[in-house]
Amino acid sequence: METAVNVPYLTASSEASSDGDQRHPLSDNWARICGRLQTEVGEVEYRTWLRQMTLGPVDHDEITLYLPTRFLRDWVRSQYGDRLGTMWNGEIAEIRRVELMLAPDARANPPMPVAPAMSPVLGAPVAPVAAMRAVAAAAPAVAEPRGDLAAPLDPRFSFEAFVVGKPNEFAYACARRVAERPSSPGFNPLFLYGGVGLGKTHLMHAIGLELTRPARPQGAVSVAYMSAEKFMYRFIAAIRSQSTMEFKEQLRSVDVLMIDDLQFLIGKDNTQEEFFHTFNALVDAGKQIVVSADKSPSDLSGLEDRLRTRLGCGMVADLHATTFELRISILEAKALASGVAVPPKVLEFLAHKITTNVRELEGALNRMIAHANLFGRSVTLDATQEVLHDILKAHDRRVTIEEIQRKVSEHWNIRLTDMSSARRARAVARPRQVAMYLAKQLTSRSLPEIGRKFGNRDHTTVMHAVSRVTELMERDTAFAEDVELLRRMLES
Ligand SMILES: Nc1ncnc2c1ncn2[C@@H]1O[C@H](COP(=O)(O)OP(=O)(O)OP(=O)(O)O)[C@@H](O)[C@H]1O
Numbered sequence: 001m002e003t004a005v006n007v008p009y010l011t012a013s014s015e016a017s018s019d020g021d022q023r024h025p026l027s028d029n030w031a032r033i034c035g036r037l038q039t040e041v042g043e044v045e046y047r048t049w050l051r052q053m054t055l056g057p058v059d060h061d062e063i064t065l066y067l068p069t070r071f072l073r074d075w076v077r078s079q080y081g082d083r084l085g086t087m088w089n090g091e092i093a094e095i096r097r098v099e100l101m102l103a104p105d106a107r108a109n110p111p112m113p114v115a116p117a118m119s120p121v122l123g124a125p126v127a128p129v130a131a132m133r134a135v136a137a138a139a140p141a142v143a144e145p146r147g148d149l150a151a152p153l154d155p156r157f158s159f160e161a162f163v164v165g166k167p168n169e170f171a172y173a174c175a176r177r178v179a180e181r182p183s184s185p186g187f188n189p190l191f192l193y194g195g196v197g198l199g200k201t202h203l204m205h206a207i208g209l210e211l212t213r214p215a216r217p218q219g220a221v222s223v224a225y226m227s228a229e230k231f232m233y234r235f236i237a238a239i240r241s242q243s244t245m246e247f248k249e250q251l252r253s254v255d256v257l258m259i260d261d262l263q264f265l266i267g268k269d270n271t272q273e274e275f276f277h278t279f280n281a282l283v284d285a286g287k288q289i290v291v292s293a294d295k296s297p298s299d300l301s302g303l304e305d306r307l308r309t310r311l312g313c314g315m316v317a318d319l320h321a322t323t324f325e326l327r328i329s330i331l332e333a334k335a336l337a338s339g340v341a342v343p344p345k346v347l348e349f350l351a352h353k354i355t356t357n358v359r360e361l362e363g364a365l366n367r368m369i370a371h372a373n374l375f376g377r378s379v380t381l382d383a384t385q386e387v388l389h390d391i392l393k394a395h396d397r398r399v400t401i402e403e404i405q406r407k408v409s410e411h412w413n414i415r416l417t418d419m420s421s422a423r424r425a426r427a428v429a430r431p432r433q434v435a436m437y438l439a440k441q442l443t444s445r446s447l448p449e450i451g452r453k454f455g456n457r458d459h460t461t462v463m464h465a466v467s468r469v470t471e472l473m474e475r476d477t478a479f480a481e482d483v484e485l486l487r488r489m490l491e492s
Pocket of ligand 1 (some may be wrong): 163203358454
């Protein structure tokens with residue numbers, strides 16, 4: 001691959017270079033990526049979402065791309081973030097991250113609100129641009145980072161915006177406590193852990209936002225938040241530029257240090273060592289540390305023992321997998337904040353289908369909201385299934401018809417073979433109908449495909465089973481609860 005620039009230690013910028021060359025050093029790479037994007041997503045989608053993206057600076061392994069509004073930035077981040085990362089990495093192997101940011105001039109001149117912040121209820125069409133501006137104008141300004149040391153805190157990730165339920169109430173309470181009284185004995189360090197997309201970063205930002213609030217009664221304190229990956233690259237850069245002392249001093253001058261995704265430091269011995277010393281220096285000086293990882297300190301094998309021990313010394317709080325109830329509450333809160341009317345049926349459908357992580361759940365809802373705002377169409381179950389076809393298909397694959405048949409037979413205590421037998425006794429026929437109903441609800445199989453799995457039955461038999469079960473569920477609450485329970489068991 002040909003490139004004239006020396007990545008990763010290049011400091012490029014979209015501004016003119018000193019020799020008067022107005023071109024960004026990576027503009028050829030960018031042109032190629034744009035061309036590919038256009039082919040991949042199609043002209044209309046490209047023009048709607050991606051055309052306004054511009055190149056920003058390159059810093060080590062990260063390239064910044066600018067977008068003119070917050071709405072566009074958030075949308076592109078959620079829908080194309082990963083793809084852009086892969087494309088840049090394919091173009092220049094050293095680039096591993098793509099940061100999508102609001103263009104500097106857009107920050108200085110926020111768009112004028114041309115529609116109420118809360119968009120009108122669906123049915124009253126919203127002009128696309130007006131809708132985008134309304135969302136953009138409703139979003140608060142990005143909190144500025146501490147010098148160039150840390151990453152900015154995202155104002156959307158506040159405590160108020162965090163929905164609390166059984167799986168996360170302990171972690172939430174610990175985070176609140178640290179935000180109220182940092183460096184309290186027993187809460188330092190605060191170690192948050194849990195699976196992907198369950199709210200660790202959100203809680204860390206919430207702590208940071210609370211502590212840096214100018215109106216905080218005890219006065220704002222200095223907070224540095226960064227990913228462990230960034231910590232490592234900053235450290236390496238400091239070694240290269242012989243400014244490690246400055247780096248250490250900067251780190252040790254903060255009141256609260258938050259490091260996200262610590263598992264990244266596994267196998268990076270020198271960086272771990274540096275982090276260990278920083279950690280000790282800060283805790284000894286009575287400063288607060290907050291760390292997140294995908295596993296508990298004791299399960300983070302690959303981290304030095306002494307570091308694991310210290311990490312487990314304060315408060316360790318686990319974010320558990322979400323429950324159906326929590327997913328519904330999160331969706332309700334996000335739908336309400338968007339101002340778009342999303343029927344409860346759609347929320348339930350999404351909460352049933354997307355069970356793994358909140359980021360995906362939120363992404364799916366955002367896509368529906370954007371669709372409604374852009375095209376002025378109501379959010380309906382049919383529209384959801386159509387627009388989210390790709391996401392839903394990926395989730396469908398998790399439940400197979402065989403699993404459904406097994407669970408249903410166990411539940412009603414019938415033989416598995418009766419799922420495909422010709423027996424018509426109600427004790428057998430009803431569970432079989434329920435299994436067909438669940439196969440339709442939980443998989444993307446067509447009616448004829450489902451019929452074939454049930455002893456080569458016709459698609460009309462499946463259709464009849466679906467309507468019969470739906471009807472019975474409306475009439476008989478106990479039966480409805482049984483079916484609901486089975487569905488949840490199959491999805492968990
Ligand atoms: N309880 C919640 N209430 C509201 N939003 C939530 C909740 N949990 C997660 N989210 C949202 O889900 C998205 C993913 O959350 P977050 O980035 O904090 O996850 P994470 O645990 O840090 O994931 P990762 O392991 O990928 O770093 C964010 O947009 C966040 O706001």
